[in-house]
Amino acid sequence: MLEGVQTEEIIIRGKAVVMNTYGRLPMALVRGEGSWVWDADNKKYLDFLTGLAVNSLGHGHPKIIATIQEQAQLLLHTSNLYWIPNQVALAELLVANSFADKVFFGNSGAEANEGAIKLARKYAKKHYGDHKFEIITLENSFHGRTLATLTATGQKKYQEGYEPLPTGFSYVKLNDIAALEGRVDDQTAAVLIEPIQGEGGVYPADKEYLQAARRLCDKYGALLIYDEVQCGLGRSGKLFAHEWNGVTPDIMTLAKALGGGIPIGALLATDKAAAAFQPGDHASTFGGNPLATAVGCTVLDIILGAGFLESVQKRSAYFRKGLEKLAEKYQTGGMIRGQGLILGWPVPKLGPEIVGVCRQQGLLINCVGGLTLRFLPPLNIREDEIDQALEILDRAFSQVWTG
Ligand SMILES: *Cc1c(COP(=O)(O)O)cnc(C)c1O
Numbered sequence: 547m548l549e550g551v552q553t554e555e556i557i558i559r560g561k562a563v564v565m566n567t568y569g570r571l572p573m574a575l576v577r578g579e580g581s582w583v584w585d586a587d588n589k590k591y592l593d594f595l596t597g598l599a600v601n602s603l604g605h606g607h608p609k610i611i612a613t614i615q616e617q618a619q620l621l622l623h624t625s626n627l628y629w630i631p632n633q634v635a636l637a638e639l640l641v642a643n644s645f646a647d648k649v650f651f652g653n654s655g656a657e658a659n660e661g662a663i664k665l666a667r668k669y670a671k672k673h674y675g676d677h678k679f680e681i682i683t684l685e686n687s688f689h690g691r692t693l694a695t696l697t698a699t700g701q702k703k704y705q706e707g708y709e710p711l712p713t714g715f716s717y718v719k720l721n722d723i724a725a726l727e728g729r730v731d732d733q734t735a736a737v738l739i740e741p742i743q744g745e746g747g748v749y750p751a752d753k754e755y756l757q758a759a760r761r762l763c764d765k766y767g768a769l770l771i772y773d774e775v776q777c778g779l780g781r782s783g784k785l786f787a788h789e790w791n792g793v794t795p796d797i798m799t800l801a802k803a804l805g806g807g808i809p810i811g812a813l814l815a816t817d818k819a820a821a822a823f824q825p826g827d828h829a830s831t832f833g834g835n836p837l838a839t840a841v842g843c844t845v846l847d848i849i850l851g852a853g854f855l856e857s858v859q860k861r862s863a864y865f866r867k868g869l870e871k872l873a874e875k876y877q878t879g880g881m882i883r884g885q886g887l888i889l890g891w892p893v894p895k896l897g898p899e900i901v902g903v904c905r906q907q908g909l910l911i912n913c914v915g916g917l918t919l920r921f922l923p924p925l926n927i928r929e930d931e932i933d934q935a936l937e938i939l940d941r942a943f944s945q946v947w948t949g
Pocket residue numbers: 653654655656657659688689690691740744745773774775776777801802
């Protein structure tokens with residue numbers, strides 16, 4: 547392990563041996579506690595990015611640490627050739643608290659979405675025949691980086707250079723009901739939607755749009771899939787973001803926050819949809835292993851604890867108000883978007899510069915979908931920490947904003 551090595555050396559050694567797939571910032575984080583992280587030079591940051599919505603309960607949560615320690619001593623991994631008790635327990639928790647009847651576990655968001663696409667294709671073929679395979683997704687969406695999920699992702703920049711892409715995907719504009727009506731037909735196997743687009747810039751789907759998607763899917767025998775990899779698991783202030791609209795899907799995918807930092811992904815479905823998978827149809831060596839599912843149970847127990855989701859909504863209202871005040875002060879135009887603690891502040895310019903100054907000043911955020919500042923703080927962030935973040939943002943704007 548690289549212990550006690552300073553940032554400069556980590557970067558030099560990293561560039562020599564790690565594939566150059568990320569436009570990485572010149573920093574390395576080595577320690578975390580609650581809403582705070584420390585870099586290799588011992589500089590401290592307020593973490594409003596939380597490993598991209600992964601560390602939703604902050605860093606070093608005592609219950610997560612205890613679960614990992616206990617499970618590591620018992621059993622880390624067994625094959626899915628055998629029953630895994632923790633996997634059963636986590637599936638029961640997810641089923642008891644969602645529309646779903648059955649769960650399949652993988653290791654990431656992309657893998658969960660890959661499974662959702664496969665399940666929808668199997669279902670369509672079994673019930674309707676070979677002509678029904680099309681997956682409709684949204685422009686500006688993000689579903690992962692495997693070949694099928696980057697094809698599902700409605701953004702050219704992720705697809706370039708990987709052609710030929712898998713066929714049978716098409717894209718429509720978010721919240722344009724007429725466009726969806728014009729696209730869904732007998733060939734449609736599924737419509738795949740993030741209830742709140744994350745990477746695309748924090749754009750929520752309208753209730754009317756989800757209702758239309760539900761109605762069209764039912765009319766044509768297609769499945770409605772929600773990708774709640776980023777917006778799910780309490781991030782929106784409800785357990786699942788689609789609960790704000792009351793429009794239920796047939797399939798839903800989860801990942802990011804589910805393992806509290808341990809990799810895990812999940813594919814949830816109704817009995818009707820899930821029945822399309824038979825033994826041998828889908829699998830994952832590490833999927834649903836004893837460690838990841840033990841932590842998943844602990845994470846869900848905390849999120850489902852009394853008052854937790856209400857407190858997320860309270861913190862959200864407090865933070866949003868602060869952001870709105872700043873947006874007004876600096877006249878950035880545009881409304882704060884999002885729900886709960888996935889919030890986006892659109893700025894007409896200088897997004898990356900503001901992110902950079904915030905980092906210098908000890909606040910981690912990023913900029914998505916062009917020029918939207920995105921905030922994904924821990925769900926248990928304290929109000930005084932929100933105040934500190936707002937102060938840093940204020941200082942950053944006062945430095946770079948030219949009106
Ligand atoms: C992050 C993300 C994914 C991909 O998850 P990975 O674990 O990186 O494969 C898929 N969908 C959404 C909405 C995401 O935010």
